[in-house]
Amino acid sequence: MDEPQIYTRLDEIFRDVFDDDVRVTRELSAKDVDGWDSLTHIRLMLTIEKAFKIKFSTSEIGKMENVNDLVSLIKARG
Amino acid sequence: MNSLYAQLQWLPRAQLDFSSKLKALASETGPVGAELRSLALGALDLNQLTKLAKFIANARSQKRSLSPLVPFRLAVLSNSTIDMIVPALIASAARHGIDLQVIQPSYDQVAQEALTPDSTVNSSNSDAVLFALDYRALPLKLSLGDQEAAQATVQGTVGYLQALRTGIKSNSNSVCIFQSLASPVEPLFGSLDRALPGTLRSLIDAVNRELTVMVLESGDVLFDVAGLAETVGLADWHDLHLWNMGKFPFSDELIPLYADHVARIVAAIRGKSAKVLVLDLDNTVWGGVIGDDGLEGINIAQGDARGEAHLAVQRLALDLRKRGIVLAVSSKNTDEVAREPFQKHPEMLLKLDHIAVFQANWNDKATNLQAIANELSLGLDSLVFLDDNPVERGLVRQMLPQVAVPELPDDAAGYVRYLAAAGYFEAVTFASEDLKRAGFYQDNARRATLQKQVGNLDAYLASLDMTITFQPFDATGRARIVQLINKSNQYNLTTRRYTDPEVAEVENDPHVFTRQIRLADIFGDNGMVSVVICRPADAGVWQIDTWLMSCRVLGRKVEHMVLREILEHARANGIHKLVGVYKPTERNKLVVDHYPKLGFDLVMKDETGLTSWELMVEGAEIEAAPMKVVSQGFVNAG
Structure with missing residues (x-):
């Protein structure tokens, strides 16, 4: 899966997880999105794991700073 | 992970526009409980459940009524x-x-x-x-x-x-x-x-x-x-x-x-568990269609995979009855025909005595379920309706959202597991009164009388997104045409049986008007569902030799569309009159009013009950039903 495809899929996932439409960009991080707290972060990660059929380690989930980190991880797994 | 349980597969899939519907609901005023329930009835995933809960929390903080929850x-x-x-x-x-x-x-x-x-x-x-x-x-x-x-x-x-x-x-x-x-x-x-x-x-x-x-x-x-x-x-x-x-x-x-x-x-x-299991019959309680296959043709044989699947449904129904769940029947059938297996089939586990309300007729199932609820003096939310046919399930869900209707897998072997997994009859206690309940309703139940239609049938039909396809007989369709001609008993006006060579003969006769009719809808392709043969009689007259239809598509206005098709081609061929005959058999009481319902006038009735009808082509107006019409294979349109 190439990067534009990953972003398209992430757009859908963010719409599922968050209430408001979020435009997913490389720099996007938790502080930019209303309701992106630690619990929602886990729900987001679980949804992404399922959608991309991958698993993150506990430390990876904790270390993610922004969407760019996330996409790199997905690419590394895919 | 087992998808039946992880994805709640007894529930219909979540509405595709779930999120936008929820958003739309936010700007409405008045109680939102019913809409919330209807959105919740789909198999929601964790993200959707979370959204719905957030909506409820907001509604509550705004003091909006969640009635009737x-x-x-x-x-x-x-x-x-x-x-x-x-x-x-x-x-x-x-x-x-x-x-x-x-x-x-x-x-x-x-x-x-x-x-x-x-x-x-x-x-x-x-x-x-x-x-x-x-x-x-x-x-x-x-x-x-x-x-x-x-x-x-x-x-x-x-x-x-x-x-x-x-x-x-x-x-x-x-x-x-x-x-x-x-x-x-x-x-x-x-x-x-x-x-x-x-x-x-x-x-x-x-x-x-x-x-x-x-x-x-x-x-x-x-x-x-x-x-x-x-x-x-x-x-x-x-x-x-x-x-x-x-x-x-x-x-x-x-x-x-x-x-x-x-x-x-x-x-x-809170006492909100269901109390009644309403069973469809054909392909639910037994394999096959009693009206077409007959007592010997339906399958509930022990040792036969398909028969065992339907027997398992019967066994579960009986066990539920033992714990106080009331059993009822809703079937599109002639009453006597539907009762016959209960009375005569040696392998039937369910007997008429077990059924509190028995509704076999040709009304739509929503009407019948309402009648069952009335008869038992219970609310619609006490009913669970088990039916193999996705169209019937969809109709009931749309018209009577209070009735619980489990999705079922294609293979009948899974019916019992789906029904049990849905947990409609959850109980937190069990007392001796529960044991008596099924009998109590039984005593009070008379056969419900049916009245008015519920809901808006046309709107439902429109939502099915049907496509009807008309095509003259051809070699490709012949095997299925012959099968329908020789197997259809119920929706069959004349019950004339023809062999393969005989069908080939009309297929090649340019003077005979033939149609094979297919129907597709959002649930899939129903295949060939109807067959018509019109033969030239007197000058300018077509005699409807054969008109039959599969009962699976009953109540979908297919017959109206077929008549429109006949009329259109009658006009093009200079035909001014259609003549149709209803020839009664033991099985085709269903269509006794077929012609008058379509606007034909009675010409003759003889002592055997055979009736003859006619329709003047000029001025005959049949309203179109909500479906797309496709015409295929008209090489020499006749």
Whole structure:
């Protein structure tokens, strides 16, 4: 899966997880999105794991700073 | 992971525009309970459940009415992180007609909350307290091979649970809901773990046994989480990664299932469980179509895979009846024909005596279900309707959203599992009166009389997105045409049987007007559903030699569209009159009014009941039904 495809899929996932439409960009991080707290972060990660059929380690989930980190991880797994 | 349970497959799929519908609802005024319930009736995933719960929380803070949802206050005490579960509980409760408020004290404060008189939970005025504890919350000390120590551990554990119960009971009026414990999957010895006293597995077995005794004696409620986890598989239930990450008690993928089970129990405490199982007959109670296949042709044979599947449905229905569930029948059939297997088929387990209300007729099923509810003096929300046909299920869901209608798999072998998995008949107690209930309704039930149609049928038909295809007979369709001509009994005006060469003959005769008709809808392609043959009679007259239709598409206005097709081609061929005959047989009472319903005038009736009808082509107007029309293969349109 190439990067534009990953972003398209992430757009859908963010719409599922968050209430408001979020435009997913490389720099996007938790502080930019209303309701992106630690619990929602886990729900987001679980949804992404399922959608991309991958698993993150506990430390990876904790270390993610922004969407760019996330996409790199997905690419590394895919 | 088993998708039936993880994805709640007995529920229809979540509405595609779920999020936008929810948003639209936010700007409306007035009570939103019914709409919320209808959105919750789909198989929602965790994200959708969370959205729905957020909506409910907002609506509540704005003091919007959630009627007709019934309020229920549930306190949840847990040793694990339930923050992801709580929204799912609230949304799933809406599915079961409950406006659930969850009281959630701080993490891992179980004993403090239960035992302190003015704790959050004890002062919350909750209707029930759910002890969402798993084995990690309890003092289950290993004592390998030491029977006495193991017993002491079990007594200590159950004593702890009893103390929690006493704390709640002496400080509030809440019902206590206890969870049985799902055993972890990692054995110490192997199979021996089950047998040897003092292993975790045998300790948990013993605690679960003691817990059931305690619950039955005290009038508390049991939530059999152990049974649920075993059903989906313990290895899928326990997610070590999630536990380590944040003390999440079990797999996130099973939260919708867990939440639906809690909601069932809450609904059962509120007396909202279903009471009646309404059965379709053809391809549900037996394999095949009694009206077409006859008594010898239907399949309920023991030792036959298909027959066994339908027998299993009958067995489950009978077992449900034994515990007080009322049985009823809703079938599109002639009454006598539908009753025949119950009276005469030696392998039928269900007998007429078991059926409180028997509705076999040609009305739409929504009308019949309403009649059944009226007859039993029960609300529509007491009914569960089991039908193999997705179109019937869709119709009932749309017209009578209160009726529970489980989705069913293609293979009849799965019917019983789907019905049982849906848990419509969840009960928290069982008393001797329950045993008598089925008989009670039986005595009072007379055959319901049917009145007006419910709901808007045309709107439903339009939503089916039907495509009807007309095509003259051809070699490709011939095998199916011959089969329909020789098999259709019910929707068949003349019941004329033709062999393959005879059909080939009309196929090649340019003077004969023939049509094979197919119908597709959102549920798929129904294939060839109707056959028509018109032969030239006197000058300018077509005699309708054969007109038959599969009962599967009854009530879809296919016959109206077929007549439009005939009329169109009659006009093009200079035909001024259509003549149709109804030739009565034992099986085709269904179509006795076929011609008058379509606007034909009676010409003649003889002593055998045979009637002859005519329609003047000029001026005949048949209203189009909501479906797309496709014409195919008109090489020499005739």
